[in-house]
Amino acid sequence: MIMKSLASPTTDERAGAATAQAILEAATDLFARDGYTATSVRAIAQAANANLALVSYYFGSKEGLYLAVLRELARQELAGHPFPKAALLAAQAGSDDATQKAALREVIHTVFARMVAARDRVPLGVMLTRELAAPTPALDRMIEEVARPQLAMLRTLIGRIIDAAPDSDEAWRAAFSLAGQVMYYTFARPLMDRLAPDATQGREAIAACAEQIAEFSWGGLMALRRISQASASRTHRPRRQGEGSKSPKSPVALRKKENLR
Known part of the structure; x- marks a missing residue:
């Protein structure tokens, strides 16, 4: 049966x-x-x-239908440009810089291709722009269902690169900075098409944009790593003999001492 x-x-x-x-x-x-x-x-x-x-x-309801539309459009984009989980798995803790850089590069190329595709598909591009300008309750649902899981994977990779916890403020800011570059190329297209169309139009130009974001972001993440490591080094530096035994005098106390002389 x-x-x-x-x-x-x-x-x-x-x-x-x-x-x-x-x-x-x-x-x-x-x-x-x-x-x-x-x-x-x-x-x-x-x-x-x-x-x-x-x-x-x-x-x-109308709200339920609108959410269904956004979910379907997001599903299509994610299916066409899935997040490169294999690259992220390869960039586990302990991997070398070359592996982590390759993973970051693949992530950026994937996300950039996805956002450009969404931009060129009129319904999704227009609806995303409207949601960012005038959010509806559906935006909160899409953030939890789509954006947050994607950013979690990105922050995991960024955290490994800069020696920070994935949920740290540093990892969040770095993820936003990286995503912001991609979003600018997506939503500022009318401006770029008028200023420098040859720099951003066509398949080769799009690939070059993604590669530039990857190189630019890697350089920034390396700088954040150096800052993080220097901060950790100062925090764990052994205290020298006599260091910290006396509290530093305030400027007011120093001036009083000078007046007594």
Whole structure:
């Protein structure tokens, strides 16, 4: 006997899936064109040629439908450009600089390709820009489901490179600095296309941009590592004889001593 969950979908189930997909696609186009606030559920149902009640049936609410659209767009991008977990595993604690640099380079090229692809796909690029400018409750969900796990993997690698804990402020700031470079190339495209189109347009230029971010970031991380190691060295430096035995005099006390002479 074949279990129901493994059985072939019925005609009604196939029709239902097709209707839900039509609603999702119509919502994607309208949310990208008009924004979340200006898009009505009725307009989505009409564009999908579906009964208005089916929007609530399949997605619960307008907010649920909007979140479903963002999740689907994010799923497509992550599937097309998955995070290079193999490179991160190769850069475990104790690995040499060359291995860690190669892992960082692969991560940056992957994330850069993903963001450029999202930028060129009108719905996702437009919706991401709107979410950053005027966040909706869906942004918090996407941060927890997509951004935070991705940043956790990046911070793990950065922490190894700079000799800091992945959840340290230093690792967070370094991750934001690295991601910020990629995001600038993504969202400042109109500015760059007008100032220096040859520097950022085309496959070769995009690869060169990613490589420059990788080299620039590695140099910055090396500087952070030197700062971290110097700080650790000062913290663990053996105290010399007599060092710290007397409290340093304040400027006020020194001036009083001079006046008594």
